[in-house]
Structure formats: structure tokens, C-alpha cells
Amino acid sequence: MDLSAIEGGALDDAAIVVDLDQPMSEAVATAAAAKVLECDRVVVGRSTKAPDAATRTLAQALDTTVALYRDSDIREFVSVEDPDADLAAVFERFHENPYASVVASQVLRMGENLSVSVALDVESLAYSTLLGTPDFRRWLDGRGRRPLPPPAPQEPVLIDRRDALLHITLNRPERRNAYGAQVRDGLVAALQLALMDASIEKVLLDGAGPSFSAGGDLDEFGTTPDLAIAHLIRTRAGAARLMARLADRIEVHVHGSCVGAGIEVPAFAQTICAHPGTVFRLPEIGMGLIPGAGGTVSIPRRIGRWRAFHLFVSGTAINVDRALEWGLIDQITAE
DSSP states (O other): OOGGGGSOOOGGGOEEEEETTSOOOHHHHHHHHHHHHHOOSEEEEEEOSOOOHHHHHHHTTSSEEEESOOOTTOTTEEEOSOHHHHHHHHHHHHHHSHHHHHHHHHHHHHHTTSOHHHHHHHHHHHHHHHTTSHHHHHHHHHHOOOOOOOOOSSOSEEEEEETTEEEEEEOOGGGTTOOOHHHHHHHHHHHHHHHHOTTOOEEEEEEOSSOSBOOSOGGGTTOOSOHHHHHHHHHHSSSHHHHHHTGGGEEEEEOSEEETHHHHTGGGSSEEEEOTTOEEEOOGGGGTOOOOSSHHHHHHHHHOHHHHHHHHHHOOOEEHHHHHHHTSOSEEOOO
């Protein structure tokens, strides 16, 4: 294996492919892995064979590997029907949004060794940085100006306390429970109640209407004039930290579309139950951003940073079967 391929390169050429089908010794794999961990490029593996020990050593250092081989226990691999076609799609998306793609790689690599609290700060600082890039500005300009979402015609989050159970329901079905300021603040208030009251033994979180949550409210994107304040709101007034602190008491029931924050926030919970028709998608890279509601922390802790990176950069939607296989959810239920 040519280790020099991992070094150098400008931002526009900041992603390379490593062929993991090449035979290599454990020593070569270890040396290559060390170079990958030191470089600032996105390094993606390609494999069509079952991995041996040396292959896995190198794969664990990469950002992700697309592979024909399928084994749910090998989290470094994303099994696909056609690795070359998948790589082409991923790299096309990468070159459309190189800043976000590289930052996603860096944040995932750093975050896996940090506490949840510190990793959330890293995510938010990176997200705030990307708000100033031409990639995000291009997405905003292409979307066009939009008015701010109207006030909720009803309580945006419902709370029902029954004995030791606190039932929280996202309640903006007319906006597919988009994770805008009103829903976020209502969810945070409900979670704070559970945190302060030790007699609440279980928290059940679900969503009203056709979808659990369509993710961040796009009409609010790009409206914060002060990025530092936006960072503090994301990290100190968001739901991620509370979800993580209450994780062992929270069960989330999801259905319909779970986009962006619609899976980033639930992924902190100990248990996620999904309706058979549920789909999951993380589209932020296509907007020039990275997941910003805790997804660079919660998602890789469930499925590994390699599959998380593939979900981020590919923007691919996955169904409940794959979500269960990977550990993104814990149960499929018709309820």
C-alpha cells in the first residue's frame, strides 16, 4: 500500500479512497492507520471481501468504508450493493460541500473520545463556523427568503403526568413537528421537569401527526444575526444535554419521517421504538452544515462514527430494518 497517497492535497482534493482488497500485513495496516489519524483529509475505504485483522485495523482509522461484505457487528463497514456507484455518489456530494464534509470527519474523529458535554460544544462550534461558509450561503440563496414560522396555534409540546410516567408529545403536526424554537423550548421545559422531579421514573416521548419530526425548521435557518449567541443557545438551551442526562429514563416512539434533529435528539435515549414505516435521514451536509442538534454525538455512539459519517455525507435515507441492524433504534413496533 502506498502510504504517500494519504498525505497532502488541497481542500478541493481533500478526499481519497483506499482499496482494502489489497493484501497487507498487520505492520503495514498499523502504519497506514497512524498516517490516517494524523492527516486532515477524508479517507474512505472500498472493500468487496470479508476483512481480516489487518484490514480491520486500517478500516477503524478511516472515516468510513463502503463494502459488499455485510456483517452488522463490523461497524466500520457500510454494506452497499455497488461500492463503486456508492463512492461516486458520496464523492459527488462531497465535492458539492467540501467544507462541511471535512468538518464532519474532524468532528466525528474528535468526538468519539470526548464526554457528551464537551463533544456537544465541539459540534456547535463547528456548526457555527460552517454558517459562515460559501456552501451554506449558496444553500440559503438557492432556497430563497422565507418568513419566520407563525406562532403555534396550540401548545407546541404537550405534557401528561400519570403517576411515575411523564408523557411528552411534540405537537406541531401542521409543520410535521419541525424542531424550531417553539418546539425546542417546549421540549426543554418538559425535560427539565423530569430532571428536577425524581419521582418521574419514566419519560415517554412521541410526536403528533404524520411524522415524529421533520427536523430543524428550515424557515428559521440563517436568521440568527449573532453566531456566538446561536452557539450558546444550541448548547445550553437545546435538548441534547438533557436527553443525555435523562437517557436511562427515556423511551422514544418514532414514526413517519425522522429527519435531522428528528433522530439526533431521540438517539440520546436509552430506548427508541419505531413504527415499521419510519425512515431516517440526516441531510445537513447538503445544506453546507453538519448535524447541529447533537447528532455528531448521539448517532455515532449508537452506530459508530463510520456509519454515521456515511449517513451524513451520502444523505441516504434508511428504513427501520437497517436502523435496527445498526442499532440506531432498539425495537420495531406497530404501536
